[in-house]
Amino acid sequence: MGELITYERHMDDYGIIRLNRPEKRNAISMEMTALLKDKIQKAEKDNLKFLIITGAGNTMFAAGGDLSELHGELSSEEAYFRLFPMMEVLESILYFPVPVIAKLNGNALGGGCELATACDIRIAKENTKFGYIQSTIGILPGWGGGALLYEKVQPSFALDWITRGDVLSVQELKDRGWIHQIIEEESWEDEKYLSPYIEKSAQQMRLLKAQYRAVIQPEELRRRMVEEVKASASLWESEAHKKALENFSLRKK
Numbered sequence: 001m002g003e004l005i006t007y008e009r010h011m012d013d014y015g016i017i018r019l020n021r022p023e024k025r026n027a028i029s030m031e032m033t034a035l036l037k038d039k040i041q042k043a044e045k046d047n048l049k050f051l052i053i054t055g056a057g058n059t060m061f062a063a064g065g066d067l068s069e070l071h072g073e074l075s076s077e078e079a080y081f082r083l084f085p086m087m088e089v090l091e092s093i094l095y096f097p098v099p100v101i102a103k104l105n106g107n108a109l110g111g112g113c114e115l116a117t118a119c120d121i122r123i124a125k126e127n128t129k130f131g132y133i134q135s136t137i138g139i140l141p142g143w144g145g146g147a148l149l150y151e152k153v154q155p156s157f158a159l160d161w162i163t164r165g166d167v168l169s170v171q172e173l174k175d176r177g178w179i180h181q182i183i184e185e186e187s188w189e190d191e192k193y194l195s196p197y198i199e200k201s202a203q204q205m206r207l208l209k210a211q212y213r214a215v216i217q218p219e220e221l222r223r224r225m226v227e228e229v230k231a232s233a234s235l236w237e238s239e240a241h242k243k244a245l246e247n248f249s250l251r252k253k
């Protein structure tokens with residue numbers, strides 16, 4: 001099975017972090033959260049031009065939080081402490097010194113969309129779909145990825161997507177500005193679409209990211225991300241959430 005989170009430095013001076021749990025649709029466990037934090041800290045030291053975050057396999061970028069850990073028996077307080085570490089990972093992506101590209105190899109749901117949103121640029125394979133589905137399972141985004149979504153797209157669209165909990169097509173999300181590029185299946189592996197980033201110097205990329213990050217008020221955004229974790233946790237013990245998780249666990253029985 002190998003490492004749950006891998007990091008490698010490409011010879012063209014960019015880094016690749018991969019969620020490597022395809023048998024569980026790259027659902028992000030507490031262990032993976034800690035590994036993500038470590039790999040991002042390691043990548044920070046590598047003087048990269050940019051960092052890619054992607055998923056193993058062709059089905060999912062990430063299926064969100066690991067529901068076997070983020071389960072319905074948790075109290076709101078326990079849920080808060082299980083959600084918080086991934087909020088800090090999303091924050092570390094925001095403050096990573098060069099642009100972070102979500103290379104969306106497959107679909108993403110829930111926290112998988114939050115992780116993608118925390119990245120600066122989203123490049124997706126054709127025919128993929130993405131859903132901030134948290135509201136349909138009785139909670140709300142719980143890693144700060146809702147607060148981040150308001151920074152990345154039209155706030156009224158962000159509110160509607162999070163509220164409805166729809167799974168949307170990659171084309172609609174490109175039209176809304178959440179997806180930057182859609183890549184045909186046959187072109188996905190040759191990565192010519194990365195050339196415009198590879199051709200820039202590490203110094204240019206650092207300055208570009210610093211200029212982008214300056215737009216965001218870090219203290220205010222962190223406050224809103226922490227409030228989001230509290231809000232999601234506050235709904236943890238709701239009947240709707242418990243029922244949704246029970247349905248997920250019973251779906252194959």
Ligand SMILES: CC[C@H](C(=O)O)C(=O)SCCNC(=O)CCNC(=O)[C@H](O)C(C)(C)COP(=O)(O)OP(=O)(O)OC[C@H]1O[C@@H](n2cnc3c(N)ncnc32)[C@H](O)[C@@H]1OP(=O)(O)O
Nearest residue numbers: 024025027063064065066067068070110111134141142143
């Ligand atoms: C907790 C808060 C967090 C946030 O919002 O911050 C969240 O992300 S909430 C969680 C949101 N995600 C989900 O609700 C997705 C649940 N999964 C599914 O709907 C499906 O598994 C899907 C559509 C991702 C893939 O369906 P498919 O038919 O292709 O595969 P299986 O359903 O058979 O799943 C394969 C295998 O993966 C395990 N799995 C999938 N998703 C999760 C998950 N989120 N947590 C834990 N495990 C997951 C699934 O149980 C299967 O395992 P197996 O041992 O083979 O039964």
